[in-house]
Amino acid sequence: MMLVMQLLRGTVKHAGSSPQCSAKRLSSAVRGISSSLQQSCTDTDHPKVLITGGLGQLGVGFAKLLRRQFGKNNVILSDIRKPPNHVYHNGPFIFSDILDFKNLREIVVNNNISWLVHYSAVLSSVGENNVALAKEVNITGLHNILDIATEHGLRVFVPSTMEAFGPSSPGDPTPELCVQRPRTIYGVSKVHAELMGEYYHHRFGLDFRCLRYPGIISADCQPGGGSTDYAVQIFHAAVKTGCFECNLRSDTQLPMMYIDDCLRATLELLEAPADTLVSRTYNINAMNFTLHHLIQEIQKVLPDLKVTYNVDPVRQAIADGWPMALEDSAARRDWGWKHEYGLSQLVQTMLTHITTGNQLAQAY
Numbered sequence: 001m002m003l004v005m006q007l008l009r010g011t012v013k014h015a016g017s018s019p020q021c022s023a024k025r026l027s028s029a030v031r032g033i034s035s036s037l038q039q040s041c042t043d044t045d046h047p048k049v050l051i052t053g054g055l056g057q058l059g060v061g062f063a064k065l066l067r068r069q070f071g072k073n074n075v076i077l078s079d080i081r082k083p084p085n086h087v088y089h090n091g092p093f094i095f096s097d098i099l100d101f102k103n104l105r106e107i108v109v110n111n112n113i114s115w116l117v118h119y120s121a122v123l124s125s126v127g128e129n130n131v132a133l134a135k136e137v138n139i140t141g142l143h144n145i146l147d148i149a150t151e152h153g154l155r156v157f158v159p160s161t162m163e164a165f166g167p168s169s170p171g172d173p174t175p176e177l178c179v180q181r182p183r184t185i186y187g188v189s190k191v192h193a194e195l196m197g198e199y200y201h202h203r204f205g206l207d208f209r210c211l212r213y214p215g216i217i218s219a220d221c222q223p224g225g226g227s228t229d230y231a232v233q234i235f236h237a238a239v240k241t242g243c244f245e246c247n248l249r250s251d252t253q254l255p256m257m258y259i260d261d262c263l264r265a266t267l268e269l270l271e272a273p274a275d276t277l278v279s280r281t282y283n284i285n286a287m288n289f290t291l292h293h294l295i296q297e298i299q300k301v302l303p304d305l306k307v308t309y310n311v312d313p314v315r316q317a318i319a320d321g322w323p324m325a326l327e328d329s330a331a332r333r334d335w336g337w338k339h340e341y342g343l344s345q346l347v348q349t350m351l352t353h354i355t356t357g358n359q360l361a362q363a364y
């Protein structure tokens with residue numbers, strides 16, 4: 001049986017890549033021989049993944065990583081925005097508004113989705129300026145995702161954030177389990193997501209997996225309106241203008257991670273056997289630095305960088321309530337999490353990518 005399926009897969013691949021030939025005849029013959037066999041073959045070989053909110057800072061890079069592993073057509077990016085050409089031409093893209101339950105269900109059914117990576121969100125700064133939108137996207141949208149994932153037996157990944165903690169949480173480091181009383185709608189919606197996902201896991205058996213990401217730093221995509229965006233913007237400013245105005249104090253220390261580590265952690269958690277997961281929500285940590293340290297490290301390469309401060313008391317008060325480091329020993333123990341990028345590698349990598357152009361666009 002296995003051999004037959006391997007032969008069939010080989011035929012389909014060949015047919016798909018040769019222009020005229022009997023691509024249609026071959027595919028329909030394959031379908032005719034056994035559509036259910038073909039179905040189970042796809043399922044056992046590779047997951048079929050849908051990424052929501054896929055045009056944000058994380059989604060495009062994650063699609064690229066997954067497509068390398070599972071094949072281009074097994075990973076569908078979706079969003080409510082029009083994709084740039086390099087994304088549109090490099091794998092399946094589909095419009096999907098996570099607030100449209102029926103459409104989401106149709107996409108999952110029609111594409112035989114088995115993993116759902118839920119990246120749609122309204123981030124913290126945008127959320128504080130539009131609480132109604134943040135409630136709608138981050139809470140109602142999440143309910144749609146959990147219901148559809150449960151209905152169709154999907155494995156679902158929902159990212160949480162260090163911003164799910166607040167001023168009354170222990171901050172250095174912040175453990176997995178402690179008081180969580182965030183003061184932003186974004187943080188509140190993420191605590192809600194963690195609890196709802198875990199509840200669905202225990203109550204309905206949903207395969208819910210969640211990581212609390214630190215602030216994520218990447219060169220190829222602008223961040224989407226979060227409170228940690230400064231840690232990305234400073235690199236672009238350093239290269240392009242040589243000056244940066246910061247709205248947080250220089251001694252503000254937050255946990256941060258380079259995007260490659262973040263996306264690899266996400267895939268590793270998604271692939272981890274269920275019985276190794278003692279928890280369904282894990283902290284992950286890589287490096288923890290103050291702005292002062294970040295500036296010093298950038299100035300080793302670009303000594304002329306000038307930084308001025310125009311501290312925003314509202315943002316500073318929020319940032320003061322976040323963890324200075326996340327305690328992530330459970331992830332390291334249960335599924336072997338290990339970060340690769342520290343501050344100096346991060347700075348070198350970011351400056352190289354920004355100086356030499358868009359890494360992701362070039363790689364495509």
Ligand SMILES: NC(=O)c1ccc[n+]([C@@H]2O[C@H](COP(=O)([O-])OP(=O)(O)OC[C@H]3O[C@@H](n4cnc5c(N)ncnc54)[C@H](O)[C@@H]3O)[C@@H](O)[C@H]2O)c1
Pocket residue numbers: 052053054055056057058059078079080081096097098099118119120121122123137141159160161162212213214215216217222223224225226228
């Ligand atoms: N980037 C970080 O530093 C970071 C850190 C912690 C957690 N996270 C989480 O990771 C996830 C992805 O983050 P990101 O940085 O890529 O965010 P982003 O803001 O860059 O992207 C979010 C995407 O969601 C889309 N979206 C908004 N409303 C939608 C809707 N109704 N239907 C479908 N899509 C919609 C947007 O168009 C956007 O492309 C989010 O859940 C975020 O909370 C990110």
Ligand SMILES: C[C@@H](O)[C@H](N)C(=O)O
Pocket residue numbers: 123124125160161162163186213214215216225226227228229
């Ligand atoms: C940290 C994370 O959740 C996001 N970058 C934000 O600031 O909103």
